[in-house]
Amino acid sequence: xxHRLAAMRALVAADLQIFFRDRRSVILNLxxxxxxxxxxxxxxxxxxxxxxxxxxxxxxxQDGSAISRAVAAGLAAExxxxxxxxxxxxxxxxxxxxxxxxxxxxxxxxxxxxxRAFLRSTDRPRVAVLYDPSxxxxxxxxxxxxxxxxxxAVTGELFSGDGGTRLIDESLASLDTQGTDAAVTAxxxxxxxxxxxxxxxxxSQGGAGTASGGGLSVPFEVGDEPVTSGSTPYNAYAHAxxxxxxxxxxxxxxxxxxxxxxxxxRGLWLRLKAAxxxxxxxLTARVVSAALMSLVMLAVLYGGATLLLGVRVDGSLAGxxxxxxxxALTTAAFGLLIAALGGTPEATRGLAIFAxxxxxxxxxxxxxxxxxxxxxxxxxxxxxxxxxxxxxxAMTWRGLGLxxxxxxxxxxxxxxxxxxxxxxxxxxxxVASR
Amino acid sequence: xxxVRHLSKSxxxxxxxxxxxxxxxxxxxxxxxxxxxxxKSTIVNIIAGVLRPDRGEARVHGAAVDSDTxxxxxxxxxxxxxxxxxxELSALDNLRLFGSLYGLAGAELDARxxxxxxxxxxxxxxxDRVETFSGGMKRRLNIAAALLHEPRVLLLxxxxxxxxxxxxxxxxxxxxxxxxxxxxxIYTTHYMEEAERLCDRIVIIDHGRVLADDTxxxxxxxxxxxxxxxxxxxxxxxTLESVFLELTGHRLRDD
Numbered sequence: 242x243x244h245r246l247a248a249m250r251a252l253v254a255a256d257l258q259i260f261f262r263d264r265r266s267v268i269l270n271l272x273x274x275x276x277x278x279x280x281x282x283x284x285x286x287x288x289x290x291x292x293x294x295x296x297x298x299x300x301x302x303q304d305g306s307a308i309s310r311a312v313a314a315g316l317a318a319e320x321x322x323x324x325x326x327x328x329x330x331x332x333x334x335x336x337x338x339x340x341x342x343x344x345x346x347x348x349x350x351x352x353x354x355x356x357r358a359f360l361r362s363t364d365r366p367r368v369a370v371l372y373d374p375s376x377x378x379x380x381x382x383x384x385x386x387x388x389x390x391x392x393x394a395v396t397g398e399l400f401s402g403d404g405g406t407r408l409i410d411e412s413l414a415s416l417d418t419q420g421t422d423a424a425v426t427a428x429x430x431x432x433x434x435x436x437x438x439x440x441x442x443x444x445s446q447g448g449a450g451t452a453s454g455g456g457l458s459v460p461f462e463v464g465d466e467p468v469t470s471g472s473t474p475y476n477a478y479a480h481a482x483x484x485x486x487x488x489x490x491x492x493x494x495x496x497x498x499x500x501x502x503x504x505x506x507r508g509l510w511l512r513l514k515a516a517x518x519x520x521x522x523x524l525t526a527r528v529v530s531a532a533l534m535s536l537v538m539l540a541v542l543y544g545g546a547t548l549l550l551g552v553r554v555d556g557s558l559a560g561x562x563x564x565x566x567x568x569a570l571t572t573a574a575f576g577l578l579i580a581a582l583g584g585t586p587e588a589t590r591g592l593a594i595f596a597x598x599x600x601x602x603x604x605x606x607x608x609x610x611x612x613x614x615x616x617x618x619x620x621x622x623x624x625x626x627x628x629x630x631x632x633x634x635a636m637t638w639r640g641l642g643l644x645x646x647x648x649x650x651x652x653x654x655x656x657x658x659x660x661x662x663x664x665x666x667x668x669x670x671x672v673a674s675r
Numbered sequence: 676x677x678x679v680r681h682l683s684k685s686x687x688x689x690x691x692x693x694x695x696x697x698x699x700x701x702x703x704x705x706x707x708x709x710x711x712x713x714x715k716s717t718i719v720n721i722i723a724g725v726l727r728p729d730r731g732e733a734r735v736h737g738a739a740v741d742s743d744t745x746x747x748x749x750x751x752x753x754x755x756x757x758x759x760x761x762x763e764l765s766a767l768d769n770l771r772l773f774g775s776l777y778g779l780a781g782a783e784l785d786a787r788x789x790x791x792x793x794x795x796x797x798x799x800x801x802x803d804r805v806e807t808f809s810g811g812m813k814r815r816l817n818i819a820a821a822l823l824h825e826p827r828v829l830l831l832x833x834x835x836x837x838x839x840x841x842x843x844x845x846x847x848x849x850x851x852x853x854x855x856x857x858x859x860x861i862y863t864t865h866y867m868e869e870a871e872r873l874c875d876r877i878v879i880i881d882h883g884r885v886l887a888d889d890t891x892x893x894x895x896x897x898x899x900x901x902x903x904x905x906x907x908x909x910x911x912x913x914t915l916e917s918v919f920l921e922l923t924g925h926r927l928r929d930d
Contacts, residue, residue, distance in 0.1 A: 244778040251775035259763045508757025512820070515723040515753040516776035519743050 248518055249526045256497075256530035266496075270538055274482075274489035275545040281485065281607075282478030282550060295323040298383060299332040299344040306352030307402055308394045315390030316345065322386070336371045342379040343372040345387055355395050356404065360412040360433070378612070389459055396457035399436060401443035409437045476638045478550035483633035484606030486542045487568070487626050488597065490535045494572035495593040497531040498579030502586040520670060527580075528573040528661075535569035554637055560646025561636035567653035568629045574660035575625075581664040600626040625656040676701050677722065677828050677859055682731035684717050684883075691717040693883040694731070699828070699876070704850070704860040706874030708867070714883035715863040716756060719830045722861065723753040735828050749777060752826030756833045758813045759820070762806040766797050766816050769805060770823060777824035787823045794849055795819035796927060811842025811927070818846065828859045835869065840916050841927050847873065 261267055300313045317324040325341065332344035346369040354366035368387065372380045399405040413433050416426050504510040513523055546552035554561045583589030601607065603617065604626025610618050621627040632649030635641040677699040684692040692714045699705035707715045720726040722733040724740045724747075733740045738747035760769050770788040779787055792798045795815040805813060818834060831850075835843045850873060854860055864870055870877055877894060879887040887894055 247778070247780055248776045251772050255761060255764065255768070255772050258768070259761065262763055508755040508759040509761065511720065511723070511725050511755045511757070512753065512759035512773065513776070514725045514743075515748065515751070515755075516773075517724075517744050517746065517748040517778075518776060 245518065245522050248516070249522055249529065252513075252523070252526035253530040253533065256500075256527070257533060260530075260534055270489060270493050270534075271541045274485040274538070274542050275549070278478060278481040278485040278542070278546060279550055281481035282476070284477075285481065286475070286477040296321060296343075296379060296382070297323045297325070297341040298379075299325050299327045299335060299341045301327055301329045301332050301344060301346040303329070303349050304347050304351040306350075307404060308352030308355055308391075308398050309347040311394035311397060312345075312347060312387070312390045315393060316386060319386055321382075333371055336373055339373055339375070341373075342376045343370055343383045345370055345383065352395075352398065352404075353408075355391060356398055356408045357411070359395050359399065360408060361415065393458055400439050400457075402440070403444070405440045406437055409433050409440065413437075476550070476552055478546060479552045479638040480609075480630075480634055482542060482546040482550065482552050483630045483637070484601065484604075486539060486633065487604065487629045488601040488606055489542075490538050490568070490572050491575060491597045491601070491626070492594065493534055493538060494531060494576035495579055495590060495597060497527065497534070497573065497576035498583065498593065499586045499590045501527060501577070501580035502583050502589060506586065514670075524577060524665065524668070528570070528577060531573035531576045532566075532569040535572045536565060539565045539569065552637055555640035556636040557641070557643040557646055558636075560641070560643040560650075561633070563643075563646055563650045564629065564632040564636060564653070567650045567657070568625070568632075570657045571625050571629070571653045571660070574657045574664065577664040577668075578660045581667040581669070600624050603627070604630050606630050625653055628652040628656075676736055677705075677861065678734045679718070679722065680731050680734070682718060682721055682733065683729045684721060684726065685729055691883050692721070692728070695880070695883070695885050696731075697878045697885065697888050699859050699861055701827075701859050702854060702857045703875040704854055704862055704873050706870040706877040707861065707863040707880060708865065708870050708877055709863075709880035710865060713880045715880060716832055717883075718880070719753075719832045719861065719863055722828075723751055723830055724748045725753070749824060750827045752821035752824070752829040754818050754821045754829065754831045754834050756836065758817050760805045760813060760816060763804060765802045765804055766792060766795075766808070767801040769816065770820060773820045774823040779823060784823075787825075791819035791822050794822060794852075796845060809842075811838040811845075814838045814842060815846060815849075818849065822853075826858070828861065829853060830861045832863050833865075834862075835864070835866070841923070841925060844925060845927055 298316070300316055302309045302313050313324070313326065316322060327335070327344070329344075329346055332341070332346070335341045336344050348366060348368070351366045351368065354364065357363050358365040368391070370380065370383055370387070372383070399408060413430060416430055416433075419426070421429075501510075504513070543552065543554075579589060579593045583593070603613070603621045604610070604624050605621070606626060610621060610627070613621070628649050632646060632653075635645050635649070679695060679697050682692050682695045683690075695714070695718060697705070707718060709715050717726065721728050722735075722740060724743070724745060735747045735750040738750065739745065740747045740751065761772070764772070767788055770791055771784060774784045774787055789798070789801075792801050795812075795818065797812060797816055797819070800808070800812065805816065808816065814834060814837070818831070821829060835846055838846070847869075850860060850862075860873075862870070862873055871891060874891070876888070876890055878885055879894075887897065889897070
């Protein structure tokens with residue numbers, strides 16, 4: 242037993258010595274993930290204090306009516322939008338080039354037609370929203386804001402605008418020709434008459450007179466509240482650190498696996514096998530060294546992220562450490578799996594990197610997974626990356642407790658077990674001699 | 676003493692070794708000769724415990740090499756054909772690591788490593804990384820790594836591939852010292868002159884089978900009469916290697 246432990250310690254020490262002696266490898270594995278996490282975090286909102294970016298859209302007002310001007314003004318006043326006023330060809334060109342996310346085209350006669358359609362359900366004008374298909378989520382947001390401002394502008398014009406009385410008079414004149422029930426017609430007449438009276442009163446009081454005032458408004462206000470761990474604001478760097486950490490540690494796991502293939506190629510595997518050691522000792526040493534390297538990387542990454550990016554473990558420290566150890570073991574087992582299933586080191590490295598990048602992407606390491614289709618979000622639970630990233634987030638900015646870490650730790654250990662079983666089963670112990 | 680009995684090994688449909696048997700006496704050098712692909716390395720790998728035979732066995736001083744942790748493996752030193760060294764580590768770190776795999780530790784390990792470096796004539800480069808070594812230096816260190824645990828049988832799988840004459844001579848000198856110290860050497864090569872120079876007994880193998888197993892004189896005696904060596908008075912022409920060594924010297928070129 243002592244001999245086995247001493248041999249294992251020597252093998253692990255050699256692996257660590259080689260890993261830390263290669264300066265380029267150390268920089269790649271320790272500094273790069275922190276740098277990229279900083280970049281990603283900055284892009285996705287930074288530490289929480291920076292204002293959110295405004296969505297660039299264009300408004301094409303081909304009508305020029307009071308209502309269309311009010312709609313344009315309403316959109317321009319939105320704090321989430323950066324609105325530019327353009328003609329349609331220019332707006333279409335900018336959407337195509339990705340310079341603006343969407344363009345709202347208010348067609349000629351829009352105000353008149355919208356007011357009329359509001360009162361009589363006649364032909365509704367068609368407002369075109371040109372949008373960048375790569376930013377499809379923008380469409381719903383723009384449509385929602387457009388609906389709100391058109392509603393406010395049209396009712397404002399009807400109840401207090403100069404053109405409102407004319408539109409009401411037209412509707413009153415057409416009531417008798419619509420062939421509706423007499424009682425309904427009487428009610429509508431009374432409603433329109435009172436609306437006309439309201440319009441005249443509003444205008445006589447002077448303040449109103451444009452479509453932007455005196456109309457109906459959305460009957461509620463939104464009070465948004467980010468739910469985080471108490472006093473700590475959301476830190477986009479915490480998400481990015483989790484994603485990039487998982488990605489680069491898995492990359493290191495790949496190198497550990499490829500390193501085993503290189504041992505075969507270089508004949509070192511023969512020398513190791515010639516020693517009086519059990520296979521389990523040789524493989525366990527590889528697992529332990531890869532897991533230790535993963536833990537060192539995690540420690541450096543989160544240490545750096547704490548100092549430089551303000552990332553904090555606001556949840557359970559024990560939970561965080563548990564997830565870190567479980568993920569380190571998963572990484573080591575992943576490396577062994579690669580060595581067991583791989584062919585040449587070069588081909589194996591390429592395939593493994595591709596698989597890892599896909600796993601990190603689907604695990605939400607690059608972009609939030611809520612952007613994925615629902616089935617894909619469910620499917621991603623079959624990936625260790627999804628659990629690891631979610632777990633690290635839960636223990637950092639979400640500030641959750643140990644109980645929330647346990648399912649993640651269990652899942653990662655399950656992945657570890659599966660990887661190890663397959664790796665040991667498929668590992669090619671014998672090397673064909675020349 | 677090494678006894679190999681009825682070894683057979685196949686890789687899929689390819690028969691690498693078929694019913695091979697031979698004996699290597701203590702303190703003697705046995706050469707395994709054969710063309711590329713003859714099965715030499717497979718036999719050596721089985722003796723080293725790296726490969727499992729399909730049938731047969733190898734015994735070192737009576738102990739079978741039959742499992743990963745077999746005690747017989749401690750009696751065997753293995754010099755693989757490839758340079759089985761960690762290029763990123765120093766020569767000393769390599770030796771310490773390989774010594775640890777055989778249960779050596781502490782002062783004993785340090786002493787054995789120092790001794791092995793001396794045998795390899797690399798004491799002055801102990802702390803240099805292997806990747807900075809010449810091919811000859813790596814070959815010598817490759818042998819030194821197999822000597823740390825003081826094996827009774829040393830397996831050398833084409834140990835002189837790609838080395839200059841100076842390093843080859845140094846390796847031959849080292850092997851002669853080891854043999855005189857009672858170590859049994861198993862030497863695979865396809866260089867006939869190396870086998871003639873080093874080996875007391877030669878096993879010729881092809882297609883995984885033993886074609887001949889005899890001393891040099893015994894092998895010559897198998898030739899037809901007209902092809903046997905005859906005593907003649909001739910002017911012995913020096914070899915090109917002797918000319919080369921005369922001109923360049925026997926000193927190792929490790930720089």
